Amino acid sequence: MATMALAGLPSLSFASRATPKVLSFYNRHTGETGRAEFWRDGGVVEAGAEALDPLLRDHRQNEVAAIDRRLYHLVSALTERLEFRGDIHVISGYRSDKTNEMLAARSGGVAKKSYHTRAMAVDIALPGIALEQVRDAALALGLGGVGYYPRSGFLHVDTGPVRRW
Template sequence: MDDRTEVEQDGSSVGRRGVLGAFAALAAVTALVPGAWAVSLPLRKPEGLAGFGADDGDWQLPGQKPNPSGQLPGRKPEVTQVATRAPRIGRGARLLNLYNVHTGERVRGPFWQDGRYVPETMRSITRMMRDHRANQVHKIDPKLIELLHAIQMRIGQNKPLEIVSGYRSPSTNEMLREAGYGVAEHSYHMVGKAVDIRVPGYRVSQLSRMAKAMRRGGVGTYGSGNFLHIDTGPVRYW
């Protein structure tokens, strides 16, 4: 059999010598360019605190002028998590590991250290606990954040507290009431003093016992909805 033997491919003929020459040329290119056969894979997005821009509602320290509108201008409700450098761990640090089940945002880091609240973490918490339906933010009661931390201390840092519902704007609260969700007309969610949570691997009844033992506010157990309501209002249970 001579070199004129032909290979049929898509109705065309390619000589053996031509095929061998093509492979030899491709091998030479691969040797010269090590990444010639490499396939670009998407990079895994690192975890970190949610990013903030200059137009985000700031977390206000006591005595500071509050954000008059609470609205995030030009922002869509769907927010992609942006990795940033987490604050350093300082003296007497108190850490939280939070995850918003609706937006996929995470906050994991110290919210208190060196005798003061960490502003960037508090802004992250305020933003991730916003009303994602109306895309509005509201200052979250620091006592509520401390209550979340007390629960975090009992379950450990490796398990996130999943945020089911944080701040609710009046319009969202009324919409849920009209839809028959059993929402209170003057809910503590509307003033940033209530949050609904769940924790993977924990029953709502377990979380309820933890929160009731602390006696720091209201505790509502919603086994059918698989979440626990906690607030910083008067001590009461339902």
Template sequence: MNTVSPPAGRVTRRKLVCALGAGLATPLLSGCAARGYEKLPPPTRSGSRLDFVFPKGDSYLDISNAHTGERTALRFMKNGRTDRRALQRLDWLFRDWRDGEAPSIDPRIYWGLAALSDAVRRQGHSGQITLLSGFRTPQTTRLLQSRGGGAASNSYHMRRRAADIQFAGIPTEEVANIAEWLQVGGVGRYHGSDFTHIDSGPIRTWRG
């Protein structure tokens, strides 16, 4: 099913605060996270706006993978409880599509994306997300580096804690502004390639 994206528009910080205040055939790959990956941190981070906003909002996500064409639309939390099957479907969408490896993604990434999506839907946009890059294996990282893609050797993508995204109808700068306000973690603005990077590492910002 295709959706029609609203025209691009600004989501100001004032509008964001008002909006958030108002609301204040997929494989099941259990066990993939045990393949030698580091233990993920808890999804909560004391004192961040995301930890205050997300529980009051909607966990609905509508995400398309730009490389595979797959689309997943679901809620990954219901009545305060995590839906493990929903997370498994999201983890598969976020897999390294080059080799099919799909370990568990840090739930905080999904928290951040849901809060972003909820905020822009309150402003009349679809909230639909295009995923450009989720999990990446070391092999994929080396491949991208060999092609001059600028992938970092210590990338949070390899640690299952990052996503490169576009929001339908929302300019990159505005997506980054909301993510930065939410204190999701790392926020990178890549205007040349027209995407926003978020990760669940320390709070910081940069331009690529």
């Protein structure tokens, strides 16, 4: 079932679907790191994806959600496009409604119906790669939403409709 959901990603070739995919995250808020294979032989490695989910948890509420597996594919495609091999820095992954409401009350830049609350978004930085390059590569993929936050030093990507801000 997870494989069928991922099969619809437009810019992923059959070759890339067969290639094992590994992601390595560093959560800037918790200091935690983790690396896991989430894709092999054309399908999700659920144990690997589940190992990554806590790294993208709502650290304020310590609440873990099953991250949209397409998001892992999107981030993997982005790092492959940029030939990035290091730890992907996570600024924000899943957010509980409580956390999102608190952040929205503090800032006009937080969407009230954020894809973060659906476990379909992540804010990231790729150390050593200019944020503009990361933005341009994410836009070229055309796999979802891309938000560019140069003052804060991160890029938002999500598996919602293709759009940019």
